Amino acid sequence: MRIDFILGTIFVIPLTQMIFFAFVAQLADNPTSSIAYVVVGNAVATVTYSSIFSVCQTTDNEKQAGTMEHILVSPANRMALYFGRGLVPILISLATVSVALTYAVVLFHVAFAPSAVVPLAISIVLTAFAMVGFGLLLGGVALYLRTSIILGNIFLFLGLLLSGANFPVSSLPLPLQWIGRFLPLTWGIAAVRAGLSGAPLSQLLPLWGLVGLCALVAFGLAIGLWDTFERRALATGSIARY
């Protein structure tokens, strides 16, 4: 990632996205989706740019640069490779959500108690890990696609609809609610909202547990998927077709 993209992702996109949905919420004047509710949801949802879209695109970039085949035949430790791919996006995701929540508090006057700093920090770190794990999982799927842009675009924005970023998940039809429950962003947003509102530990712990579980499942599935595709690619020599 280039530095201009990183700075744009951290400082500009969250602000403009939050302003956009804040005005939509103002016009809608919907009691279940106040401006503060929408602003916080979008502040967390902007994590998808660095955690899903960028991570997903690394597969494309490696294919375009012709480095994918070299990676697949290298004897390098696979765990180091997978986590190495995710490390920088995790840091950028942390910065993005932190800056976005600062905008929410300073510009949109979202209530924030000083005692909420630690729970909020834990929620943000867990969310960033879970989302990057999810991005790596999608990057694994993208290995066998000609391009990851469509996949990346779908999951970049799907969270805005299904994860409770703009309105409670319970407003959605039941099948969509279930899909939403499988997205790490849903639990990440819930954990951040709970952290911001100064919820007790008894309420936060289950949410952190769910975000952590999402992270473990996503990283596990991503590694499994990459492993399977890698074996398949080596056995059939078919990676160059995609």
Added chain:
Amino acid sequence: MRPTLASRNRSRSLFASLRLAILSFVADPQWLVPSMIAPVIFGLVSFELFKGSGPWFVLYAILGAGMMSMWGQTLYGSGWATGQDRELGTLEPTLSAPTPYLYVVLGRVIWNTVSGLLGGAIVFVVVALSYGRPVPLQDPLSFVLLFAFVMVSLASVGIVFSAAYVYTRYAGFVQNIGEFAFYVGTGCMFPVVLLPFWSNPISLVFPPTWALDALRYAAIPGYQGLPWGFGWDLVGAVATTCVYLAIAGTVFVRVERHVLEVGNLSDY
């Protein structure tokens, strides 16, 4: 009067560029999808937020989503026309060809306008289907005409961007970062009068602000938009679109002459 050699070359370049744009699209039409995913989702999110606000609010969601889709196609298509040439290494040969570069870009812009309208129509249908009831349109014909005009106003902005992108390798950055700012600035999902007053002059610099406001005046009864109303909105939209097209033509000629004189195109 017989066309001159120069005008024949220009129209030949224009059609060749248009043909190539169509063939590229037909070979891989999936590229329409990325510019539609975000608008469809934003449309559905807004539709959900507007639920219970009255039947006319669905039009805000539909118009906004349609505009976003068209803008996506315009910005990423027309605006990217130069960036694509730069990446493929065809910018220098195309600029040094005897036919002005504007005609090559224009061919792409024409196709992007058509495919943008197609994308806008698909987004319209998806959000309208989610609504589950007939969309309350008072005058469908004028709605369609104004919708198409919004696309033309967007294309005029795209051409100016395209000309400016000759001088920068940060086109992708500007596109990604500027997308939401443009949606906010032009009031694509809400009346621009909701924005702070100081920002209104900036919004009015963009033709789609006027065109969208006119479209809402025509489609939504009791709409409270820019104070001068539908007629002047339309005049403003036509005028700013013409100004943009004139600027684009002038900028293209100057940019082309400048980079040919200085020979520094590869610096960017």
